[in-house]
Amino acid sequence: QLIGVVAESASGETRVAATPATVRLLLKLGYRAVVEPGAGEASGFDDHAYAEAGAEIGEAWNADVVLKVNAPSPTEIRRLRKGTTVVGLLAPAQNPELLEKLSAAGVTALALDAVPRISRAQSMDVLSSMANIAGYRAVIEAAHVFGRFFTGQVTAAGKVPPAKVLVAGAGVAGLAAIGAASSLGAVVRATDPRPEVADQVKSLGGEYLPVDVAQEASTDGYAKATSVDYDRAAAELYHEQAQDVDIVITTALIPGRPAPRLLTAADVAAMKPGSVIVDMAAAMGGNVEGTVPGRAVVTGNGVTIIGYTDLASRLPAQASQLFGTNLVNLIKLLTPEKDGRLTVDFDDVVQRAVTVVRTGEVTWPPPPVAVS
Numbered sequence: 001q002l003i004g005v006v007a008e009s010a011s012g013e014t015r016v017a018a019t020p021a022t023v024r025l026l027l028k029l030g031y032r033a034v035v036e037p038g039a040g041e042a043s044g045f046d047d048h049a050y051a052e053a054g055a056e057i058g059e060a061w062n063a064d065v066v067l068k069v070n071a072p073s074p075t076e077i078r079r080l081r082k083g084t085t086v087v088g089l090l091a092p093a094q095n096p097e098l099l100e101k102l103s104a105a106g107v108t109a110l111a112l113d114a115v116p117r118i119s120r121a122q123s124m125d126v127l128s129s130m131a132n133i134a135g136y137r138a139v140i141e142a143a144h145v146f147g148r149f150f151t152g153q154v155t156a157a158g159k160v161p162p163a164k165v166l167v168a169g170a171g172v173a174g175l176a177a178i179g180a181a182s183s184l185g186a187v188v189r190a191t192d193p194r195p196e197v198a199d200q201v202k203s204l205g206g207e208y209l210p211v212d213v214a215q216e217a218s219t220d221g222y223a224k225a226t227s228v229d230y231d232r233a234a235a236e237l238y239h240e241q242a243q244d245v246d247i248v249i250t251t252a253l254i255p256g257r258p259a260p261r262l263l264t265a266a267d268v269a270a271m272k273p274g275s276v277i278v279d280m281a282a283a284m285g286g287n288v289e290g291t292v293p294g295r296a297v298v299t300g301n302g303v304t305i306i307g308y309t310d311l312a313s314r315l316p317a318q319a320s321q322l323f324g325t326n327l328v329n330l331i332k333l334l335t336p337e338k339d340g341r342l343t344v345d346f347d348d349v350v351q352r353a354v355t356v357v358r359t360g361e362v363t364w365p366p367p368p369v370a371v372s
């Protein structure tokens, strides 16, 4: 079968679903590949590099399997042939209309963001790959705006104190932010309702700040909404920390719900002028009062709140490489004979979970999967 790699049309998107290196891996699985001209340009991969890897350069929308980063737009869906398989970040829970359109187009749609959180599927977990990159980039954005050292220094010209960083939410993105900030020499603190992250925070050079209100444990690997008592105790912690730290990076998300509000306008007002907040939950409504998705805003007291929603796209070559590798791992699972023919086995929980439309029939949501 022919795999098509198409150019992304979403504004600000710099990633591409396959790089020359991952195209080589797709060819090894028995496929042929065609890349739309310029598809990799914004990530630094030119057509020539894809051609060298063995791909044709040309019309990619009428391939048997179309690889994308973002969900296809209505215009793009019209370009898909009936019977095509389209793969990308489809956010099926948030996009019932998209599923209807894909169903009407008679295609099969695989949602990379629906890969279940089980150990076996980790190699296909695009959300974790992107969260890791975004967490690192959040620190770089904060450091850029902060305009001062992260590390403390004692020099002949005087002593420079280290920056203090608070990371709220120590999941994949939070841990990457903790690692990046502490490797730059900052004093890093982190909090999360899941006390089991304390050791991971410590191993990356951070200090875990507990909120001593017991939480119901998660059964599916996803965070649950916190209790009123927890939120009250956490609010105290945030208010205290806001007065002391220079940088706050918030990453708190609860699947299927708006992001929890962690910092109020009063907390932001309590921060020192020149402080920086990166609200990584901006696209989901934000963890911070005053965040504007996609923008950096400066408050009356001189605090910059960064609400960029494209943090992973700001490191496009590596984001595309990791995205592409996760995607190859999924295609490998769907090509058991390595014969260049995609098959979907509904008895396999991973394949069942990612299939949101099968030859025109909406198959989302899948039955629940237990974590292993």
Ligand code: NAD
Residues within 6 Å of the ligand: 116, 117, 118, 119, 121, 122, 125, 128, 131, 168, 169, 170, 171, 172, 173, 174, 191, 192, 193, 194, 221, 222, 223, 224, 226, 251, 252, 253, 254, 255, 260, 262
């Ligand atoms: P996420 O993006 O859903 O949430 C980010 C973090 O926000 C989580 O750590 C969560 O506990 C935290 N949070 C939620 N409510 C909060 C609140 N009110 N205040 C502060 N923090 C809050 O989570 P994630 O980063 O995708 O992953 C969470 C965990 O799941 C990680 O420990 C990760 O190792 C695990 N995981 C496992 C797999 C797998 O086994 N395949 C895949 C991905 C993630």
